[in-house]
């Protein structure tokens with residue numbers, strides 16, 4: 001019996017069944033489990049350019065791009081070559097190495113707000129460390145984050161909103177003690193009034209405000225005109241550290257990320273994803289007077305065995321050099337505009353409420369007829385319809401993010417023909433919704 005079932009199972013199904021025996025939920029990161037869209041995840045065999053191939057040989061146009069790092073496309077030859085060349089000299093040293101200085105110099109030279117930077121191994125480490133640093137620098141405990149923004153899974157950030165600017169948050173995960181979340185206030189994204197009020201009510205107590213300058217973890221919603229400027233002004237007046245979490249937007253929305261796009265100078269910035277070209281990396285940096293509070297110079301402790309790992313540094317440098325040398329952002333903008341126009345038109349033709357939101361090469365299509373400016377707006381979208389759309393597209397060879405509350409990513413390996421093929425698949429898929 002078992003053998004015959006095994007014979008009818010796809011390789012992905014068999015792998016998932018096996019994975020479930022050894023890995024909680026069968027995945028090493030929850031979103032990969034397809035719980036938000038139903039069904040089971042496929043397992044990837046390889047990726048190249050704008051495509052991934054699953055273990056059953058299916059070819060898919062990929063708009064997840066390993067959640068942002070693959071801006072050049074997967075397995076870019078220059079990245080692969082850089083990793084191979086670095087690897088023969090050793091995969092990790094735990095000793096200062098020239099590559100980490102080179103990447104630090106590049107980031108400090110190219111991002112005006114970053115005077116000094118510290119490498120780590122994930123976006124979570126970067127934001128967790130930036131918050132500890134802001135607390136150490138200001139001597140204050142409280143922080144403000146925004147509903148719908150995700151900054152990794154550090155305890156202080158797994159917090160859901162209390163009721164407005166008067167109260168602090170509650171744990172948004174089991175295992176986070178209430179005492180850990182009582183220093184975190186969660187406010188609605190794009191609500192500058194609430195931030196200004198909170199900074200007034202809690203004057204002298206707020207160490208930092210942290211946000212995604214373009215929110216890419218509840219789908220995609222941009223800052224309203226003036227929101228970032230008011231945050232910058234209010235935090236400056238309050239002596240509160242403004243932290244831009246650019247783990248996703250850094251080097252994605254332009255060479256200088258969202259801070260360059262919107263002309264805002266944060267006090268600290270967090271990076272990840274693209275700066276490691278898919279290898280484990282994170283970084284946080286900003287004003288030298290704040291950064292110099294970090295050990296071994298200052299009293300704020302932060303460390304990491306693999307921080308500045310030579311393979312991640314080599315990959316990131318190769319990717320950033322490639323990005324810098326091409327007219328990358330013009331090309332990404334053109335592809336994004338083509339997708340946006342096609343998807344928006346599709347909704348109108350099919351008589352289906354679609355709000356397609358995009359900044360550069362990051363996008364999200366919501367099944368709602370209202371613009372999405374915050375999490376509450378995003379929650380109004382029809383997630384069941386998104387799940388059906390996701391699977392209809394997957395069966396037509398297009399891999400979108402397996403959740404309504406994730407952003408999609410276009411790479412330099414995508415072509416106008418890929419976008420046209422995607423729009424054709426979408427035109428067929430919407431008929432099934």
Ligand code: KE4
Nearest residue numbers: 029067122123124150151152217245247248
């Ligand atoms: P990591 O610890 O996953 O490297 O980075 C956390 C993080 C921090 N800040 C922002 C803005 C992020 O988008 C992320 C991680 N992004 C998710 C995608 N929504 C990673 C995918 C996953 O969790 O599996």
